[in-house]
Each structure stands twice: as structure tokens, then as C-alpha cells.
Amino acid sequence: MLPMATSLDGGDWLVQVMPARAARSLLCGDPPRVAPALLGAVITSRVGGAKVTVRVTEVEAYGGVGVDPGSHAFRRRTARNAPMFGPPGNAYVYFTYGMHWCLNVVVGDRGTAGAILIRAGCVLVGQQVAWHRRPTARSAHDLARGPARLTAALAVDGAHNGVDLLAPASPVTIALPATGVHQFASSPRTGVSGPGAWTMWRFHTDDPSVSPYRPARARARG
DNA sequence: GATTTGATTCTCT
DNA sequence: GAGAATCAAATCC
Numbered sequence: 001m002l003p004m005a006t007s008l009d010g011g012d013w014l015v016q017v018m019p020a021r022a023a024r025s026l027l028c029g030d031p032p033r034v035a036p037a038l039l040g041a042v043i044t045s046r047v048g049g050a051k052v053t054v055r056v057t058e059v060e061a062y063g064g065v066g067v068d069p070g071s072h073a074f075r076r077r078t079a080r081n082a083p084m085f086g087p088p089g090n091a092y093v094y095f096t097y098g099m100h101w102c103l104n105v106v107v108g109d110r111g112t113a114g115a116i117l118i119r120a121g122c123v124l125v126g127q128q129v130a131w132h133r134r135p136t137a138r139s140a141h142d143l144a145r146g147p148a149r150l151t152a153a154l155a156v157d158g159a160h161n162g163v164d165l166l167a168p169a170s171p172v173t174i175a176l177p178a179t180g181v182h183q184f185a186s187s188p189r190t191g192v193s194g195p196g197a198w199t200m201w202r203f204h205t206d207d208p209s210v211s212p213y214r215p216a217r218a219r220a221r222g
Numbered sequence: 223g224a225t226t227t228g229a230t231t232c233t234c235t
Numbered sequence: 236g237a238g239a240a241t242c243a244a245a246t247c248c
Contacts, residue, residue: 097230098241
């Protein structure tokens with residue numbers, strides 16, 4: 001029998017998290033409905049033997065095949081987006097702009113290819129390690145402020161694509177809060193242009209670590 | 223096979 | 236605020 005909730009004690013903060021089985025069940029829902037439930041979630045990385053824990057403050061929801069033009073899986077299943085078609089709770093890590101990694105949590109029923117992009121968080125444990133990995137950060141709130149900064153602070157990269165984030169043995173794990181965040185805002189997604197731009201599928205709490213909103217813009221190329 | 227695009231970040235002005 | 240860095244995947248022809 002699993003406990004109703006377990007606690008993670010990290011000093012001046014305390015998060016009541018739900019059991020992995022309950023979390024996996026919750027993650028089976030539609031991406032825009034599940035996304036707010038990930039606010040306040042706790043992601044722990046043990047990559048390289050160093051422990052870094054962040055509390056999620058900002059997420060974006062992405063739909064599946066034929067549902068969401070802003071999603072990698074909109075057209076069809078490919079080798080790249082294959083992890084999105086896996087079971088909910090798995091990680092989908094992709095490389096973008098030639099230099100950045102972004103971490104998603106697969107949601108929705110298996111095969112529906114929904115995902116939640118983890119856009120920002122605040123570092124609760126392992127700040128020194130995070131500073132070492134993110135020397136250009138200007139403040140503690142800046143350590144994981146932005147999807148690529150967050151993966152840098154956690155040392156998450158392609159090696160973690162497809163791992164089960166709800167398995168305790170995984171190098172990167174996620175724990176959902178037993179009590180969801182009640183105060184949050186939604187807005188259009190960052191960097192999504194075209195037909196999917198209108199969706200209010202970006203959710204964030206009132207926290208300094210939330211990344212500044214930037215609408216999609218055309219890029220000049222040299 | 224060639225070209226375009228992108229769920230970004232950093233630096234310089 | 237604008238531009239550069241940098242590359243895999245998707246799309247175009």
C-alpha cells in the first residue's frame with residue numbers, strides 16, 4: 001500500500017508530493033488540463049552524482065498529432081518525436097537552435113503524443129552545483145529561468161530522452177505536488193507562431209524565476 | 223541534395 | 236532591441 005503523500009524536506013521549504021502511481025494516472029489527461037498540475041512539481045537530477053532539485057514555476061502544454069500546430073508531433077510520428085508517443089511520465093528531451101536542450105514530460109494516454117514543456121523553475125537544492133553549471137546566471141532566480149537554462153542547471157541532455165521520470169532509479173525524476181497550485185496565470189505560448197499561437201497553453205506561478213514572455217518573431221539570417 | 227526552420231540564450235549597442 | 240551562434244529535423248524541389 002502506497003502512502004497518500006510523502007514529504008521532501010529541503011530546509012525552509014516543504015512540498016507534499018503524491019505517489020508515483022497517482023501522478024502517472026493524473027498525467028493521462030489532456031495536456032492543457034494537466035499542465036497546471038505540474039506547477040509546483042519537484043524535479044530532481046542526480047546526473048554526475050550531484051543532486052539538484054528545482055520547483056517548477058512555468059510550463060507549456062503541447063498537443064498531439066493533428067491537434068496542435070505548435071507541437072513537434074502535429075504532422076506525424078518521427079524518430080525525433082517518438083518519445084512523445086510513449087507512456088505518460090516519460091521524458092522527451094530535444095535539441096534546438098543548435099545548442100540548447102529542452103525537457104518535456106509526456107502526458108495523455110499512450111500514443112496521443114501530448115507533452116508539457118518545463119520552461120522554468122527555482123533551484124531548491126544544489127544551488128552551488130547549478131551555479132557551476134550556469135556561471136552566467138545573474139541571480140539565483142536566473143539559474144533555471146528558461147527551458148534551456150533549466151536543463152543546463154539540471155545537466156539534462158539527450159542521454160535522458162525517454163527516461164521514466166516517475167521511476168525512483170532514474171537519473172532525473174519528477175514528483176507532483178499533492179495539493180496543486182491554486183494561484184497561476186495562463187498566456188499564449190512563447191515562440192509559437194502560426195495557427196497554434198492563439199492557445200493560452202502557457203501556465204506560470206507568480207515567481208521571479210518565471211521567464212519573460214517573448215512573442216514569436218521572424219529571425220533574420222546571415 | 224539543398225534549404226529552411228526552430229518550444230533559445232547571450233552579448234553588444 | 237537587435238543580431239549572432241549553431242545544428243538536427245523537416246520540408247522543398
